[in-house]
Amino acid sequence: MAYAYLFKYIIIGDTGVGKSCLLLQFTDKRFQPVHDLTIGVEFGARMITIDGKQIKLQIWDTAGQESFRSITRSYYRGAAGALLVYDITRRDTFNHLTTWLEDARQHSNSNMVIMLIGNKSDLESRREVKKEEGEAFAREHGLIFMETSAKTASNVEEAFINTAKEIYEKIQEGVFDINNEANGIKIGPQHAATNASLSGNQGGHTSGGCC
Amino acid sequence: MYLLRGVMGAQSAGPQPSGAETVQKLCDRVASSTLLDDRRDAVRALKSLSRKYRLEVGSQAMEHLVNVLQTDRSDVEIIGYALDTLHNIMSNEMDEPDDSEEENSQSQTDDLGSQFTEIFIKQQENITLLLSYLEEFDFQVRWPGVKLVTTLLKQQGPAVQQIILVSPMGVSRLMDLLADSREVIRNDGLLLLQQLTKGNAAIQKIVAFENAFERLLDIITDEGNSDGGIVVEDCLILLQYLLKNNNSNQNFFKEGSYIQRMKPWFEVGDDNTGWSAQKVTNLHLMLQLVRVLVSPMNPPGATSSCQKSMFQCGLLQQLCTILMATGVPADILTETINTVSEVIRGCQINQDYFASVNAPSNPPRPAIVVLLMSMVNERQPFVLRCAVLYCFQCFLYRNQKGQGEIVATLLPSTIDANAVSAGQLLCGGLFSVDSLSNWCAAVALAHALQGNATQKEQLLRVQLATSIGNPPVSLLQQCTNILSQGDKINRRGSKIQTRVGLLMLLCTWLSNCPIAVTHFLHNPSNVPFLTAQISENLGEEEQLVQGLCALLLGICIYNNDNSLENYTKEKLKQLIEKRIGKENFTEKLSFIPKHELYSKAAQKPQPNFSSPDHMMFDHEFTKLVKELEVVIIKAIYKSTEEDKKEEEVKKTLEHHDNIVTHYKNVIREQDLQIEELKQQVMALNSQNEQFQVTVTQQLSQIQQHKDQYNLLKIKQGKDNQLHSSHVEGAQINGIQSEEMIRLREEIEELRKEQDILQGQLAEKDGLIANLKSAQPEVRTERSPPEGVPADGSSENAMELYKELEALRSQIQAQSLEINGLQTERQELLHKIETVTAASALASGDSTAVAASKVAELEERLVASLKETNSLKDEVKTLSEEKSALKQQVDSSNSTAAISQNENKKLEQMLADSKKEQDDLLILLADQDQKLTALKNKLKELGEPVEDEDDLESGDQGDDDVESGDQGDEDDEKEELEED
C-alpha cells in the first residue's frame, strides 16, 4: 500500500497496564484477556487516513518490566510518537509516570509527540485514578490525554489517530525535519520523488520499492 | 626529554632482551612517559610485537592500552595503534600466513583470543569506551575500532552483545557505520553488525528499528543485486540474521513493503551461462531469504501473508521463470525449486498459479509435468529430485483442487492419451526398477490423497494395463503384488526403500477410507501376507517393513466397516491374537517411531536426506503414524463388547453428526433465504418509500382539492380570498404550478386592467360630477350626443345629465359584471367547471342583461357546486384508492399505475380547466371590446379625460428619466469639482 507518510510510534508504561492489548486492539481489533508478558519489543503496523492522506503507523510495543528498560530505551530516539500508558485501576502505574516521562524526554528527540493514556476505562468500579488527575498531569507536562479501554476498544482508534494528527500538524508547521529518518518520520514513495532534491543522500531512497 | 631519550637509547644498545622484557619496557614507557610522542612510539612498538609476542603483549599491555584509550583521546594516531594492538591480541585470524613458527601454537591461540577478550570485557566501560571511538570520524580510529569490536563479538558474542545492548544508544551507534561513505568502513561495519545480531533477537529488532532493512536493500540495489560483489553477500547474510526466526522483524519487513523490493533480485536474463561464483552465492542467499519469510516453521498467519504479497508483487512469477529457464546452475535451480515450494505451500492462489505455469517447450508442458519428469529420472542429481518431490508435496498441501486434478489424470474417464501426464509419470515411477523413483512416486501419490477421502476412493478406480493379453490390474492390486514379492523384487538401489514407499502409500490410502480397506481385504492373499510378514522373525533390516505391515493391518481393523464377513474387525483381531500375539504386534508397530530416520523426517516438511539410502520417511507420514499409533493399539486391545459399545456410540455420534449436518444445511439454506428476503425487503422498502412520496403528494393534492372546495362553498362572493387560497394551492401543487403561475399572471393582468378601468370609471364619475356642477356656467362646452344641440337650455343639460347618470350606472353595472365574471373565472379555474353559456353571455347586451347575467352566474355557480360535489366524490374515491395504494405499496406495482391514472385524470382536468380558461379569455376579450366601445362612448363625451390619462403616464416616465439623468449629472459635476 502506498502511503504519504510513515510514522514510528512506541508504546511505553509499566508492565500490565495494557500496552500490548492496545496495540492488538488497534491492529487486529481483538482483545487478549491473558497477560502475555512482552519480552523486549514487539512490532505492529496499520494504515490510517488523516486529512485524506494515507499514513502508515509502525508501532513498537515495549516491555514494561524494569529488566527490559535498557533495551526499550533504544527505541526512543527513532520514534515520532509515544503512547505513555498507565492503568486507571492501579495508582502505582500513575505514580511512575514522572519516571517514564523523564526517561522519554531524555532519550527521545525533542519533538516526539507524547500521548498520555489512562487504560482500562471499562473497569470503572475498580478505578483508583480519577480522570481529572490524568488530565491535570497531561496539562502540566504538555501531553495529550485520553482514557481508553483495550477491552471495549473505546478510544483506542482515537488515541493512535490523534497522536498521528498531532505529528501531522507539526510536520505542516515545519517543526519536524521530515528528511531525517531518525525522527521516526518517512515520506511515502510517491512524495519522496518530489523531495528527492532536498534529501540528496546518495540517491538511495529513490530506488526500488513500489509501495 | 634528553634524559629520557638517553635512557631508552642506552637500553636498546644493550644485549638483546627477551620478548617479555621488551614488552615490559614498552609498557613502562607507555605508563610513565609524560610525553605523547614517546607514548605513541611505545604503543607503535607494542603493535608491531603484538603478533609475534601475542601472549606477552596481551597479558602485560592490555591495561596500559586501555589507559591510552582513556587519556589520549585527542591523538588519533596513538589511539589507532592501541586499537590495532588490542585487535591483534584478541583476533585469532593469522594475517601472516607465512608465520610457520606459530603453527604449533595454533590451537592454543584460539583460546588466547577468547581469554584476552574475556579479560578485556570484564570492565564494561571498556566496551562503552570503544563504542565512543566508533563515533570518531577519523579513519585511523574508526576502522581499527570496527575491527576490534567485531573481534570481541566473535570471541565472546553473548557477553559483548549484552553489554552493547545495555549501553545507551550502543546499537544505534553501530548502525551509523552503514552510512559511512568510505566503503571499507561500511563493509567492515556489515561484518560487525552480522556478529552483533547473530542469535540475539533483541538486538536484531533494534537494528531493524534503526532502518537496517532500508539501508541494506539500498546497498544491494546500488551494488547491482546478484551481480554485486561480496558486499551484497554480506548484506544478505545480515538480512538473514535479522529475519530468521524473528517474527517481529519478519512482520516489520512485510509491513514495510520490503518483499516487493526482493523481486528485482530474481530478474535474471535469458543468458544464464557463465555465472560468477559470487553471483551464484548471492542468488543462493537471496533465495534463502525468501524461504526465511515463508518457512513452514513460521507462525501460519505470518507465512501466509508473506506468500500472498510474494504473489501480488510478482516475486513468485519471477521465481517460476527461473524454474523454467535454461542454463541455470543446478544448485540454484534446486534451491529455486525449494523456494517456490515454500512460497506456494498451503496457499491456494499461489498453488493455482503454479498449476498454470507452463514450460516454454513445444508444445508447452505444465511445469508440474516437467518437474515430475526430473523426479523419476535416475540421471538427475539426488538433491534436485528431492526438491521436486518437495515442490509437488507443497503444491498438494491443503489443496483439494490440486489433488483432484492429479488423480484425475489417472482416471479412465479423464485420461489424455496424447500428452504425458502427472499421473502417468507417477505410475511409471511407482513401478520402475529404480527404488528412489518408487519411493518418490509413492510419497507423491500419497500426498495426492492426504486428508482427501474423495480422492482415496477415486484412486480405487485406476486400472493398469500390465502386459498385452492380460486383463488390467487395479493400482491397489499392483501395489500389493509388488509388496508380496518381498525382497525378491528386482530393483536398482534399496529394496527396502521401495517397499517402505509402497507401504506408506497404502497406509495413507486406507486410513480413514473404509471402502479402500474393503478393496484391500477383498484380495484374499493380502491379509495372510501381512500376518506372515509381521509374525516372522526377521533381521533388523526387515523390522521397518514389519512395523509398517503392522500399521497397515491396524488400519484395516480401525477403519473396517465390517462389510466383508471373513475380515470383520473381530475376526482380524482374533487373527492377530492367534497368529502374531498382541504384544508382538504392538512391539512391531513401535519399530516405526523408534527408527532413527523417523524423528529426522518428523522435524520439518522438506525431504532433506544426507544420502539416497536415508530416504525412508515422509514428514506427512510421520504425522499419520503419530495419529494412528495410539488408536490402533487401543483398537487391538479392546474387547468385543467395548467394541460394540463404541460402535453404538459411534453410530449415535454419527447420527448426531447427521442431525447436526442436517441442521447446518437447514441453517445454511435459511441463511440464503434470509439473505434473499433481506434484499427483497430492501427493494420493497425503497419502493415503499417512493410510493409513500407519491401518496403524500397525492394526499396533499387531495387536501388542496378539499380545501379549495371548502373555500368555494364558504366564499361564493369573496373572490379575493378564494384567489389567495388558489395561490396557495398553486404553490403546493407542484404539477400544476407552472400553469397556475401563468394563470395567476393573467389574472393579475386582468385585474390591473380592471383596476385601470375602474379608475377610468371613477374619473369619469368625477368628470360627470364636474360637469354636473359646472353645468350652470358652462353649457356648450361639449357637443351633446344623439343630435342634442351643443348650446342650449337647462333642459338640455338635464338630459345630458340623465344620460350621464345612465351611462354611469351602466358602467357600474359593467364593473359589477366584471367582478362577477372574475369570480366566475376563478371558480371555473379552480373547480374545473364546464362553461357552456359563455359565448351567449359574451354576445348579450351588457347593460340590459346585467341582472340576468348575475342570475345566470348564480345558476352556474350552483352547477359548479354540483360539479364540485361530484369532484368531491371523485376526490373521496381517489383518497380511498390512495389508502388502498398505501396498504398495497409493498407488493403491488399496479397501484402505481392506478395512481398514475389518477394523475392523468387530474392532468386531463387541468387541461379542461385550461380550455375553460381559454374560453374565459375569449369572454374577457369580448368584455374588453365592450369596454372599448364604452370608452369610445366616453371619449365622445369627454376626450380630455383620456388625454389627461395619457399625459399623466407620459409625465411620470419622463420624470423618472430626468431624475436619473440629473443624478448622473450631479455625479459628473462632483467628479469635475474634485479634479
Ligand SMILES: Nc1nc2c(ncn2[C@@H]2O[C@H](COP(=O)(O)OP(=O)(O)OP(=O)(O)O)[C@@H](O)[C@H]2O)c(=O)[nH]1
Ligand atoms: N479490563 C481490561 N483489561 C485490560 C485492558 N487492557 C489490558 N487488560 C488486561 O491487562 C493485562 C495486561 O495487558 P498487557 O497488554 O499484556 O500488558 P502490557 O502493558 O503489554 O504488559 P507488559 O508487556 O508486561 O509490559 C491483560 O490480562 C489484559 O487482558 C482493558 O482495557 N480493560
Ligand SMILES: [Mg+2]
Ligand atoms: Mg506487553
